[in-house]
Amino acid sequence: MDNTSDLYQELQKLRKLLEYHSYRYYTKDKPEISDYEYDMQYRRLEDIEKEHPEWITPDSPTQRVGSKISGGFAKYTHDRPMLSLGDVFNDHELMEFDQRIRNDLVDEKLEYIVELKIDGLAVNLIYEKGKFVRGVTRGDGRVGEDITNNVRTIRTIPLHIDSDSEHIEVRGEVYMPVDSFEQLNEQRIEDELEPFANPRNAAAGSLRQLDPNITARRKLAFFAYALGGNVGLMIQSQEELLQRLKEFHFHVNPEYRKFADMSDVIQFIHSWDERRRDLPYATDGMVVKVNSFSQQERLGNTVKIPRWAIAYKFPPERAETKVLDISVSL
Ligand code: NAD
Numbered sequence: 001m002d003n004t005s006d007l008y009q010e011l012q013k014l015r016k017l018l019e020y021h022s023y024r025y026y027t028k029d030k031p032e033i034s035d036y037e038y039d040m041q042y043r044r045l046e047d048i049e050k051e052h053p054e055w056i057t058p059d060s061p062t063q064r065v066g067s068k069i070s071g072g073f074a075k076y077t078h079d080r081p082m083l084s085l086g087d088v089f090n091d092h093e094l095m096e097f098d099q100r101i102r103n104d105l106v107d108e109k110l111e112y113i114v115e116l117k118i119d120g121l122a123v124n125l126i127y128e129k130g131k132f133v134r135g136v137t138r139g140d141g142r143v144g145e146d147i148t149n150n151v152r153t154i155r156t157i158p159l160h161i162d163s164d165s166e167h168i169e170v171r172g173e174v175y176m177p178v179d180s181f182e183q184l185n186e187q188r189i190e191d192e193l194e195p196f197a198n199p200r201n202a203a204a205g206s207l208r209q210l211d212p213n214i215t216a217r218r219k220l221a222f223f224a225y226a227l228g229g230n231v232g233l234m235i236q237s238q239e240e241l242l243q244r245l246k247e248f249h250f251h252v253n254p255e256y257r258k259f260a261d262m263s264d265v266i267q268f269i270h271s272w273d274e275r276r277r278d279l280p281y282a283t284d285g286m287v288v289k290v291n292s293f294s295q296q297e298r299l300g301n302t303v304k305i306p307r308w309a310i311a312y313k314f315p316p317e318r319a320e321t322k323v324l325d326i327s328v329s330l
Pocket of ligand 1: 268
């Protein structure tokens with residue numbers, strides 16, 4: 001192993017840089033670079049690690065979800081880890097994802113559910129005998145922050161669901177609608193406070209307030225899209241799950257579709273290239289998920305991401321590159 005090579009030095013530099021930006025993004029809710037720039041640096045690190053797997057360490061940003069969590073809230077260990085998603089940036093990479101799945105599930109019938117990727121933050125909601133008892137951030141994927149009192153202020157999160165189950169975990173995205181985000185930033189500018197860089201950071205900053213009264217004023221909303229484990233609800237697929245979540249009175253994003261072919265998935269994704277800008281909430285991509293839970297289980301997960309899903313990231317918007325301009329001029 002040549003730890004003095006230029007490539008190794010570059011790897012070390014990238015890890016430090018990505019760690020710093022993750023801290024700004026996840027812990028401080030104040031990114032200094034655009035997501036696209038972060039993603040490109042991350043990709044470069046992944047490429048170097050692919051070339052030199054002997055250099056991979058468990059603390060590399062490619063092996064960890066999120067960032068260190070800050071103090072202030074009680075910590076809660078998730079029953080099942082909350083993972084991130086692998087990402088792709090073009091059609092070719094989507095076709096490669098499809099091929100990997102088909103290589104693993106030879107001759108099986110395959111269906112994909114494609115959902116909008118809501119640009120917010122993932123939370124885990126715990127219900128016991130139908131009663132909401134705890135809300136937790138994703139944190140580092142294993143341990144999150146207990147934000148129960150703040151979650152209670154979000155009106156689109158039901159405090160009771162129609163279920164006798166001892167324990168159900170519903171996962172999804174807390175987000176800030178675009179009009180609330182714009183109003184909040186106008187107010188912050190008036191109050192001579194720094195505006196939030198984007199709705200995602202505004203949502204994260206609002207949800208992780210020590211005073212739930214502040215969270216309550218921030219007009220957050222929630223879309224449900226996952227369970228923290230299959231808990232005897234007899235659900236066999238993502239499609240059935242989304243239906244059941246609606247029956248539990250969660251908001252489920254209505255734009256999801258089911259496809260059998262990746263070429264149709266790609267067409268659907270591109271139908272959102274422009275239209276997504278008219279949505280009342282921010283999206284940063286689309287998530288393609290293998291529909292069948294039994295196939296998902298067989299495909300499994302890495303330490304960081306499921307192998308049965310992928311996020312297609314939309315190209316950066318001009319507004320996102322503005323964040324980059326600011327950091328460059330500082
Ligand atoms: P991610 O945002 O790329 O994807 C995973 C997340 O997508 C999930 O945890 C969930 O919160 C969310 N999601 C939204 N809709 C979903 C749906 N329908 N189904 C499933 N999941 C859905 O991964 P991440 O680990 O949360 O964050 C990494 C990303 O954060 C980077 O790719 C980068 O874009 C951004 N980031 C930016 C900076 C910066 O400085 N700008 C720093 C760190 C991270």
